[in-house]
Amino acid sequence: MWAAFIDWMREHNTRIPQLKDRAGFYGLDLYNMRGSIAAVLAYLEKIDPAAAKIARSGTGVSLRGRRSPRHTGVRSHRRLRNATGRH
Numbered sequence: 001m002w003a004a005f006i007d008w009m010r011e012h013n014t015r016i017p018q019l020k021d022r023a024g025f026y027g028l029d030l031y032n033m034r035g036s037i038a039a040v041l042a043y044l045e046k047i048d049p050a051a052a053k054i055a056r057s058g059t060g061v062s063l064r065g066r067r068s069p070r071h072t073g074v075r076s077h078r079r080l081r082n083a084t085g086r087h
Contacts, residue, residue: 003043054079
């Protein structure tokens with residue numbers, strides 16, 4: 001379900017020239033964190049391996065329970081933004 005939504009948004013945004021006018025996805029309520037992380041990483045591996053590598057580098061800490069999920073999400077977002085210039 002989420003992959004189809006993200007695919008739609010990605011396609012939709014290719015037709016929107018201004019970044020400020022594009023649709024965005026900013027998070028979701030996670031009930032199965034490990035499963036959700038695995039699904040996001042698998043999706044990123046398919047569409048953007050560089051982003052997957054950045055995201056994977058931020059997820060290992062939370063999977064071992066040393067950091068909160070919020071901390072990991074913020075850290076991964078910042079790394080991705082800094083590496084790609086995307087927001």
